[in-house]
Amino acid sequence: MPKILLTAAGSYGDVAPYTGVGARLRAAGHDVTLATHDAYEPLVRAAGLEFRRLPADPRGRRPADGTAAPEGAPPGRRALMRRAAAFVEELGGGMADAADDGTELLLLSATTAPLGHHLAEAHGIPSLGLFLVPQAPTGDFAPVVSGGRSLGRRGNRALGRLSLRVIDRLYAGATRTLRARLGLPPATPATVRRRAEAAGWPVLHGFSETLLPRPADWRAGLDVVGNWWPWHAPDAQLPPAVRDFLAAGPPPVFIGFGSMAGGEGERLGELAVRALRRAGVRGILQSGWAGLSAAHAPGADDVLTVGEVPHALLFPHTAAVVHHCGAGTTAAGLRAGVPTVPVPVTADQPFWAARLAASGVATAPLPFAHLTGETGVARLAHALTQATTGPERHTRARAAAARLATEDGTGAVAETVDRLMSS
Structure with missing residues (x-):
């Protein structure tokens, strides 16, 4: 060979x-x-x-x-x-x-x-x-x-x-x-x-x-x-805890920052939980290199923290995805046909965030540096509401997913x- x-x-x-x-x-x-x-x-x-x-x-x-x-x-x-x-x-x-x-x-x-x-x-x-x-x-x-x-x-x-x-x-x-x-x-x-x-x-x-x-x-x-999509086993399934969480209520919002924001997991987790609750939606936090977690948010039964889970399996079950807009995560969100809340951190991420917004499948980019304090909670909550309520972004996201499928x-x-x- x-x-x-x-x-x-x-x-x-x-x-x-x-x-x-x-x-x-x-x-x-x-x-x-x-x-x-x-x-x-x-x-x-x-x-x-x-x-x-x-x-x-x-x-x-x-x-x-x-x-x-x-x-x-x-x-x-x-x-x-x-x-x-x-x-x-x-x-x-x-x-x-x-x-x-x-x-x-x-x-x-x-x-x-x-x-x-x-x-x-x-x-x-x-x-x-x-x-x-x-x-x-x-x-x-x-x-x-x-x-x-x-x-x-x-x-x-x-x-x-x-x-x-x-x-x-x-x-x-x-x-x-x-x-x-x-x-x-x-x-x-x-x-x-x-x-x-x-x-x-x-x-x-x-x-x-x-x-x-x-x-x-x-x-x-x-x-x-x-x-090019990451390989996963053809018979791969979501972990039981994730399946149970998805079945227990309406589609949640995914929030993750991949390899970004190292060491800020506790702060970001608390901010994310507050924003999710203000927007009235459930959430799944992916820990990533930041160590993102809802563990420090009291009574966060409507938020699940996960480790490595294939985006191809999880994203189609979400109402929207919030991420840093690395090239791979950007593509995974498009493939799932759900709206994105772009939170770019550095390097190529603002570029992809801008492309998503221009394509009509995402809210306006919310720079990572703005996720601080009460203002950060309010901005993220507002973006979550925009992504999960208006039908136009969902329609365009589904159309984009159909094109990617070909x-x-x-x-x-x-x-x-x-x-x-x-x-």
Whole structure:
């Protein structure tokens, strides 16, 4: 069987979609290994994929692809850049360890692609980009890390080129180290990136044009194929406690912040419970990295706290979803056909929050920084009321879900892989 190495790094949302990709490729007859962090080994193996370790703790240092900032880093751009560069340096060594002489194709996430290009060159094998967020400059929108505010077509393209140069700078040290280890001649990240662009290096983007149409000014080889969903067992069910809670009353509102807001679980849990009660709706809080919980809210029988639960199973049973608008959670909300209350924290999240609101399936974004005190309770409660009462958002959300149901993102990956392997 053809041997494929798929690499992904970062938080759960940065990694989990690739388990669905890997499972689809395995079903098509490929031998697939997913290289990622130790924390996701159970998820990778459950999907039937071989696991190889990439170093670095995703809770301590986040990806440097522009989609996330290192968690817990001191304020200031230089400090963030140093932390991100250290993450990438460590990641580069792990990438070299993960690739072996039997690898016939590299599949690279946005975080791992600037390192994977060197592995492909050293081993003389093809590679394919599998990105969850758009990176190529375009006049249609500003880079995702800019917060979703357009600067006009010329300004958007200029800022897009600048963002690539920032990424090149982050990978400079790791590139020198990795190329020396692989016995390759020196080359800067910018040089390697431009070579790939000039050669028409193919990149598939795992999001839906329902939310973000493919820019008309992108070069050939940059395609939007639809979402890649995290793998879960075909017979998977919600935990009994969740099923019982859903059956005990009207559809609840989901509230979760994924890998964001570390250490703020008690404060956020209390605020969320108060907002839910003010809006007159039940709720399910997902603990996530924040440790979100209703345990400190007295008499919170109308609120359930859960751990890791597949969004694909839970979201369709909710009245609305409140989340940070990471790319994966954004897509899961659309797929479920329920309205969203966007609470973006950082990086690409304001971009996706703005896209949801513009599509009419979400309330106006409520920045995470506004979730403080009595004002934060009032703002969240108001957004919950808007999301759960008016029919227009529900209608548009259901229409979006119907469009997503016609897409086959992992099938598009499988077809592209077959073409690359046969060429």
